[in-house]
Amino acid sequence: MNCADFQRVLPDIIETGGGAEESSHLHSCAICSDLVQDLKYIAEAARMLVPMEDPSPQVWARIESSLQREGFVRPARGTVRMEPFLISGNRRGNFYGWAGLAAMALIAITMLVFNRLHSVPAIDTGTTAQTPDIFSADDKVLLNAIEQKNHSMGEMYRKKLRSVDTYIQDAKHSVKQSPGDDIARQQLMNAYQQKAAVYEMAVSYTTR
């Protein structure tokens, strides 16, 4: 066996060690021996490449923002990252009030358009009999429309809406308990915005 023959079967030799013929060449040829030694060493050294670097903090900020926008998560109370406040004093309260109203108006408009496009009766399919839901009449109309199109998507939206409705209830409760709490107001606004986003996605799905 010469070097060319040896190197033709080199991947197998590295993996399995090779047969008697390859072994004999390996012992007699310094160049091929060095080559095998190097390739084995590279494979071993690759294990030194343990993960060392973290992504920048912006990556998590973008993930969190996407998840909230899509209505997938309900931020834990008091742990939500806050945007800097640009509005001060009483005007802040008014701002949150208007923003919440705007989000609710968006939901209402979305539903109005949706109802005109689809005359879907609000029939409860009973799939969640085991869980007391807090769905509004609009929620139920939307869920029924999605479930009629695709049952598993309906289940997914049911979870999303339940999550965002719970978030709204929690945030409302916090605002009721501490009317002057900016964080609670911000969370309520976020909650309504999330619901508007879920509605937007759901209506877009049913009208596809």
Add this chain to the structure above:
Amino acid sequence: MTQAKKILASGITEAEAIDRAKQGDAESFEALYGLHKRRVYSLCLRMTGNTAEAEDLTQEAFLQLYRKIATFRGESAFSTWLHRLAVNVVLMHLRKKGLPEVSLEEQMEPQQEDGPKKDVGARDNVLAGSIDRVNLERAVEHLPPGYRIIFVLHDVEGYEHNEIAEMMGCSIGNSKSQLHKARMKLRELLRISLHEKVARH
């Protein structure tokens, strides 16, 4: 300590965090991100060789994780499942970009330019003991994309050839061949780096 018993900074186990994340709990999801971000990011960075792309892909992998976490049944370790998901995200991205992965027509026979010098030339120093992590990282970065992906998946991440073949839609022989060529190319790059280092001193 097993994955399931691993205690996160938030005081809950990984298994509990997974269950809570399935219910839409943002804090638990953040805890899972904190636990796995480094490994996922490193994988994306090594496979793409580009920091910005790696960050975008890390973001996409975790978003997909959240969208799919309800389907995680615990049949494999969570980290294994997440890792596979991340690999698929990167491969999908590379396909969209049209970067070469593994050619299906790839021959098992080593090509002349990929092979070592045959029967000629003086013996050179072997690499053993002469390369450090930084040199190796740099050399991996300089590998052609197709070679780099296979090398990272097999030698760094520990995937078997059959798994790589399945993920990349190529044959096992093809995966082996690309890995061999990747190691040969790395050897060449590391030797150049070693010679330069020697010349400087």
